[in-house]
Amino acid sequence: MAMSGGNAIRGTRVGAGPMGESERGETAPRERIPYFCANGHETRPSFAAEAEIPEFWDCPRCGLPAGREQTAPPAAPRNEPYKTHLAYVKERRSDEDGAAILDEALARLRASREL
Incomplete structure (x- = not known):
């Protein structure tokens, strides 16, 4: 029985079992917080329940700052023109x-x- 396409257990070491909570420990309780940017994108990063939630978060789609208020997202930062x-x-x-x-x-x- 020949395998085509290489090693079936690529990326693991011999004797490695399933990587689960028993080996890593329990995960902290988490919550997803919605952020909205001026382009109307919504992102929901996950934070530990006891973590301090930041006021702003960079939008992963366009890079603009995103805030917690959907109706009043933060304005795009002003880009200063290059000065000689x-x-x-x-x-x-x-x-x-x-x-x-x-x-x-x-x-x-x-x-x-x-x-």
């Missing part, structure tokens, strides 16, 4: 400051070339 280094500099310095700094740098450069 120049944009950050312009937040800290005015055009007049930039012109003064450029004039100082050019003056130093010209002075160093005259030596």
Whole structure:
């Protein structure tokens, strides 16, 4: 009697019995908590009965935050647009400051070339 397709007990070790509660211990009482995201998806993660239930949960379908209220799900987080280094500099310095700094740098450069 030949078996085609490989080993019938792949993934087990010799002498391994059924893995049940007798070997792992009893499971803690659990409860499923519904969460709703802004796209209307519902997810029901399972928590231990004595666990602290989080206010928000990430939606596994779209990644948006999900809340416990179906009628008022949390809003999607605002994505800040990418800022260039120049944009950050312009937040800290005015055009007049930039012109003064450029004039100082050019003056130093010209002075160093005259030596």
